[in-house]
Amino acid sequence: MPETLAEAVARRRTFAIISHPDAGKTTLTEKLLLFGGAIQLAGEVKAKKDRIQTRSDWMKIERERGISVVTSVMTFEYEDTVFNLLDTPGHEDFADDTYRTLTAVDAAIMVIDAAKGIEPRTLKLFEVCRMRDIPIITFVNKMDREARDTFEIIDEVAEKLALDPVPMTWPIGQGKSFVGTYHLRDSAIRLGDSERELTKVNGPEVVAEKLPEHERQDWAEMAELAIDGYPAFSREAFLEGHMTPVYFGSALRNNGVRDLIHALSEFGPPPRAQVADVRTVEATDPKMSAFVFKIQANMDPNHRDRIAFVRVCSGELKRGMKARLSRTGKQMGLTAPQFFFASQRQLADTAYAGDVVGIPNHGALRIGDTLTDGEQLVFQGVPNFAPEILRRVRLEDAMKAKKLKEALQQMAEEGVVQLFTPEDGSPAIVGVVGALQLDVLKERLKAEYGLPVSFEMARFSICRWISAEKAADLDKFVSSHRGDIARDLDGDPVFLAQDGFSLNYESERAPEIRMIAIKEYH
Ligand code: G4P
Numbered sequence: 001m002p003e004t005l006a007e008a009v010a011r012r013r014t015f016a017i018i019s020h021p022d023a024g025k026t027t028l029t030e031k032l033l034l035f036g037g038a039i040q041l042a043g044e045v046k047a048k049k050d051r052i053q054t055r056s057d058w059m060k061i062e063r064e065r066g067i068s069v070v071t072s073v074m075t076f077e078y079e080d081t082v083f084n085l086l087d088t089p090g091h092e093d094f095a096d097d098t099y100r101t102l103t104a105v106d107a108a109i110m111v112i113d114a115a116k117g118i119e120p121r122t123l124k125l126f127e128v129c130r131m132r133d134i135p136i137i138t139f140v141n142k143m144d145r146e147a148r149d150t151f152e153i154i155d156e157v158a159e160k161l162a163l164d165p166v167p168m169t170w171p172i173g174q175g176k177s178f179v180g181t182y183h184l185r186d187s188a189i190r191l192g193d194s195e196r197e198l199t200k201v202n203g204p205e206v207v208a209e210k211l212p213e214h215e216r217q218d219w220a221e222m223a224e225l226a227i228d229g230y231p232a233f234s235r236e237a238f239l240e241g242h243m244t245p246v247y248f249g250s251a252l253r254n255n256g257v258r259d260l261i262h263a264l265s266e267f268g269p270p271p272r273a274q275v276a277d278v279r280t281v282e283a284t285d286p287k288m289s290a291f292v293f294k295i296q297a298n299m300d301p302n303h304r305d306r307i308a309f310v311r312v313c314s315g316e317l318k319r320g321m322k323a324r325l326s327r328t329g330k331q332m333g334l335t336a337p338q339f340f341f342a343s344q345r346q347l348a349d350t351a352y353a354g355d356v357v358g359i360p361n362h363g364a365l366r367i368g369d370t371l372t373d374g375e376q377l378v379f380q381g382v383p384n385f386a387p388e389i390l391r392r393v394r395l396e397d398a399m400k401a402k403k404l405k406e407a408l409q410q411m412a413e414e415g416v417v418q419l420f421t422p423e424d425g426s427p428a429i430v431g432v433v434g435a436l437q438l439d440v441l442k443e444r445l446k447a448e449y450g451l452p453v454s455f456e457m458a459r460f461s462i463c464r465w466i467s468a469e470k471a472a473d474l475d476k477f478v479s480s481h482r483g484d485i486a487r488d489l490d491g492d493p494v495f496l497a498q499d500g501f502s503l504n505y506e507s508e509r510a511p512e513i514r515m516i517a518i519k520e521y522h
Contacts, residue, residue, distance in 0.1 A: 005284055005286060005315065005316065005352065005353075006284050008316075008352040008353075009270055009271055009283045009284050009352055009353045009354060010270050011080055011081050011082055011270075012081075012082045012083075012084070012270060012271055012352060012353070012354030012355065013081055013082070013083050013084070013106065013107065013264045013265060013268045013269075013270070013354070014083075014084040014086070014104070014105050014106050014107075014271060014311070014354045014355070014356065015083070015084070015085060015086070015105050015106065015107040015108055015109060015264060015268065016085070016086045016087070016088050016101060016102060016105045016108050016109075017029060017085070017087075017088070017108065017109045017110075017111055018088065018102075018108050018109070018110050018111070018122060018125035018126065018129065018136075019110065019111035019112070019121070019122055019125075020113070020116070020119035020120065020121040020122045021091065021121065022113070023111045023112060023113040023116070023119070023122070023141060023142075024111050024113065024141040024142060024251045024252070025111055027141075027251040027252055028109070028111055028139065028141065028251040028257065028260075029074070029085065029087065030251075031251050031254060031257040032076070032083075032085065032257060032260070032261065033074060033076055033085075035078065035257055035258055035261060036076030036077060036078045036083060036261065072086075072087050072296070072309075072340060073085065073086050073087070073309060073340050073356040073358070074087065074340055074341065075339050075340060075341060075355070075356070076341065078261050078265070079265065081261075081264070081265040082354075082355070083261075083264065084354065084355055084356045086101050086104060086105055086356060087101075088101045088102070088125075091434070091436060092121060092124075092434060093432075093433065093434020093435060093436035093437055094433075094434060094436065094437065095124075095385075095433055095434065096383075096384075096385045096415070096433045097294065097415065098125065098128075099128055099383055099385070100293045100294060100367065100382055100383065100415070101293060101294060102125075102128050102129060102132065102134065103132070103293055103311075103381050103382050103383070104291075104293040104294075104309075104311035104356060105134060106134070106135075106268070106269045106270070106271055106272050106354070107134060107135050107136070107137065107264065107268045107269055108125075108129050108134050108135075108136050108137070109136075109137050109138075109139055109260055109264075110122060110125075110126060110129075110136050110137070110138050110139065110244070111139050111141050111251075112138065112139070112140050112141065112153065112157075113141060113142050114140050114141060114142045114143050114145065114147030114148060114153065114174070114248070115142065115145060115146060115147055115148060117148060117152075117153060117156045118156055118157065118160045118161065123160060123161070126161055129241075130161075130241060132381075133240070133241045134241065135238050135239050135240075135241055135244075135267075135268070135269060136163070136241070136244045137244065137245055137247070137260060137263050137264065137267075137268070138157060138165060138244045138245065138246040138247065139246075139247050139248075139249065139251075139256065139260055140153055140171075140246065140247070140248045140249070141249065141250065141251050141256075142250060142251075142252070143171045143174050143178045143248050143249055143250050143255070143256075144174075144175065144176075144178045144250040144252065144253050144255070145174075145175055146174070146175045147171075147174045147175065150167075150170065150171060150174075150222070150226075150248070151222075151225075151226075154167060154230075154246060157244065157246065161244075163242065163243065163244050164231060164237065164242055164243040164244070165230070165243075165244050165245075165246045166230050166231060166232070166233045166243060166244070166245050166246065167184060167226055167230060167245075167246045167248075168183070168184060168185060168233065168245045168246060168247055168259070168263070169181035169182060169183050169184065169190075169246075169247050169248050169249075169256065169259060170182045170184055170222075170223050170226050170248065171248040171249075172189065172191075172207055172210055172211065172219070173210070173211050173212075173215060173219070177211055177212055177215060178250065178253075178255075179191055179210050179211070180192060180210070180255060181247070181248055181249060181255065181256055181259065182201075182204065182207050182223060183198055183259075184223075184226060184227050185233070186198055186200070187200065187201060187202075187203065188200045188201060189201055189207055189210075190255075190256075190258070190259070191210070192253070192254055192255060204219070204220040204223035204224060204227075205220050207219075207220075207223065208220040208223075231243075233245055233267075235267050238267055239267075239269055245263055245267065247259045247260060247263065270283065270354065271283035271313075271353045271354030274289075274291075274313040274314075274379055274381075275379070275380050275381060276289070276370070276377040276378055276379045276380060277377060277378045277380060278376075278377045278378075279377065281313050281314045281377070281379075282314060283313065283314055283353035283354060284314070284353070285314035285315060285353075286314075286315050286316075287314060287315050287372065287373055287374070287375060288312070288314065288315035288316060288317050288318075288321070288323070288371075288372065288373040289312075289313045289314045289315065289370065289371065289372045289373075289375070289377065289379070290310040290311060290312045290313055290317060290323075290370070290371045290372075291310060291311055291313065291368070291369065291370050291371070291379040291382065292308045292309065292310050292365050292366065292367055292368060292369040292370075292371075293309060293310070293311060293367065293368075293382055294308075294309040294367065294415070295307070295308050295309070295365065295366070295367055295413065295414040295415055296309065296358075296414070297410075297414055297448075305360045305362075306360065306361055306362065306363060306365075306414070307338075307358040307359065307360055307361075308358065308359045308361055308365035308366075308369070309356055309357075309358055309359075310356065310357055310358075310359055310365075310371065311354075311355075311356050312351050312352060312353050312354065312355045312356070312357065313353055313379065314353050315352075315353060315373065316350050316351070316352055316353075317334065317337060317348070317350070317351040317352075317355070317357060318334075318349065318350050319334065319335070319336070319337055319347060319348060319349045319350070320333070320334065320335060321333075321334050321373065322334070322373075323371040323372065323373060324371065324372050324373070324374055324375070324376070325364065325365070325369060325370075325371060326369070326370040326371070326372065326376055326377060326378050327366070327369055327370070327378075329376070330364075332361075332364055332365075332371070334359060334371075336359075336360055337351060337357040337358070337359050338357060338358045338359075338360070339351070339355075339357060339358075340356075340358060345358065363410065363413060366413045366489075367382065367384075367413075367414075367415045368382040368384070368520075380520055381520060382520060383518050383519070383520060384418070384518065384519040384520065385433055385517070385518055386431075386462070386463050386464060386465070386494075386516075386517040386518065386519075387417075387418050387431025387432050387433055387463055388431075388432070388433055388434070389431065389432050389433075389434075389435060389438065390420075390429050390430070390431045390458045390460050390461060390462075390463060390496070391429065391430055391431075391432075391438065391455040391456060391457065391458055392427055392428070392429055392430075392455070392456045392457075392458050393408065393427070393428065393430055393453050393454075393455060393456075394453060394454045394455065394456050395451065395452075395453055396452045396453065396454075397451075397452075400451055403449060403451060404445075404449075404451055404453070405428070407445055407448075407449040407451060408428060408430065409489070411441060411444065411445075412430075412489050413489065416437065416440060416441055416444070417430045417431065417432050417437060417438075417441050418430065418431040418432070418488060418489070419431075419488070419489055420463065420486035420487065420488055420494055420496070421486055421487050422483075422485070422486045422496075423478065423482050423483075423485045423486060423487070423493075424482050424483050429458050429460070429486060429496070430455075431463055438455060442454075442455070458496075459496075459498060460484070460496035460497060460498055461497070461498065461499055462496070462497040462498075462499065462500065462503050463486075463494050463495070463496055463497075464494060464495050464497070464503065464515035464516060464517060465488070465492055465493070465494050465495075465515070465516045465517075465519045466478075466485075466493050466494065466495045466513050466514065466515055466516075467493075467513070467514045467516075468512050468513050468514065469512065470512070473510075473512045473513065474493070474513065477495075477510055477513050478493055481495065481506070484496050484497070488519075492519070495513075495515060503515070
């Protein structure tokens with residue numbers, strides 16, 4: 001019997017991995033894909049990264065600085081569950097990209113380095129997840145190295161994140177003596193992920209025999225404490241974002257990874273309902289709807305293509321269907337939607353709610369766009385952050401101003417930079433959240449458009465979107481501050497302030513004007 005929409009939706013899990021750089025996100029991703037059968041040998045994720053990097057100049061930045069800039073999606077299947085893993089850039093200069101990606105997931109795995117605990121970037125990303133009520137599964141990685149005391153790590157999760165952590169497994173040893181994990185709920189052990197099944201055991205004392213003699217007594221006592229000392233796991237509390245199941249392991253040594261896959265399929269949420277301007281859209285609603293959370297250019301330099309990554313929110317996205325783009329009201333044919341696997345892409349004949357597909361296009365799609373099969377609705381919540389750095393772009397060859405304008409417009413549509421056009425006719429200003437984004441812009445303008453540029457300080461350092469209850473108030477403010485007003489890509493007005501002092505001064509003088517630092521795409 002063909003699968004119903006409800007069945008297809010129920011077996012989908014769309015998630016991201018959040019962590020501080022170096023905690024092991026790449027290694028874990030690799031291993032998840034390995035167990036999901038998406039790659040044959042661990043190492044392909046990195047190998048693939050290298051291959052892509054050699055293709056395009058700007059990606060050199062990634063290679064040189066050893067950071068991951070590119071967000072991508074990887075789809076894999078494991079024991080009947082379809083996983084869409086959305087990768088997020090680890091570096092904070094690309095935080096806006098990461099936050100937008102988190103709007104497209106239903107759950108997250110938080111990776112913690114067992115020796116370091118909760119690090120700043122983990123905390124920040126966790127806060128974004130909390131704002132969006134995204135349930136979190138905790139993975140304490142690198143147990144094969146010297147680690148902190150296990151109780152201490154769990155306490156830190158409770159204290160720093162104000163979450164109820166519930167250990168689901170308990171590490172058997174740590175550092176050199178780490179051999180695997182004891183499953184507290186099942187009274188079973190798994191010594192390595194190559195074992196699909198857990199091995200049942202008669203209590204902690206038996207498990208302790210796996211350890212060197214001098215560690216046994218302590219370990220058995222601690223395991224008893226772990227069993228009794230924490231609340232029972234409640235799926236409801238987890239889905240509401242109050243509780244996190246905690247797993248231990250070593251991604252490098254293939255330990256604990258399979259538990260995460262199981263946890264996601266067993267407890268993880270199926271695709272959530274998404275809030276749009278006119279209504280909330282349930283995933284099982286048969287009418288197709290989707291939104292764009294990421295645009296990536298030049299994934300294949302032979303085709304100079306631009307891929308819009310869309311999260312399907314309801315119904316089925318079918319290859320060849322006509323979709324309505326809410327921003328323009330225009331129809332667009334979805335002729336070649338694609339799934340991304342670890343080492344290849346494949347045409348997607350049908351994608352269901354929860355799935356993430358890439359749609360090749362030549363600039364028709366922008367970040368935040370909504371696609372439907374006819375209904376006029378716009379999904380809310382894809383954030384646009386006020387840039388922290390504002391610059392004017394200086395061309396080496398002034399004759400190419402028109403080309404530069406087009407290039408900047410394209411980059412802004414992709415979300416690489418934000419572009420602001422001053423009302424007084426002065427040259428455009430670009431804004432970024434992190435300095436590395438400027439480097440990416442510079443590299444790409446040179447490599448892809450043949451436009452060598454440099455950046456000049458702008459007179460402004462802060463930018464806020466402005467609006468008012470009454471249109472007349474806004475018009476008045478705009479006309480009396482002409483030299484400090486610019487329009488963003490959507491034509492929405494922003495106020496450019498020299499510094500925090502002048503921002504405060506102006507906002508106190510014009511209380512009828514709302515000045516906001518985060519705009520939602522509309
Ligand atoms: P990231 O994406 O979060 O930045 O981390 P990544 O997976 O690249 O891991 C960072 C470093 O930590 C890598 O070492 C990786 O091999 C190591 N690592 C990841 N998981 C584990 C683990 O479970 N145990 C141990 N002992 N190490 C782990 P590297 O030397 O920086 O890079 P590489 O040359 O080994 O790739």
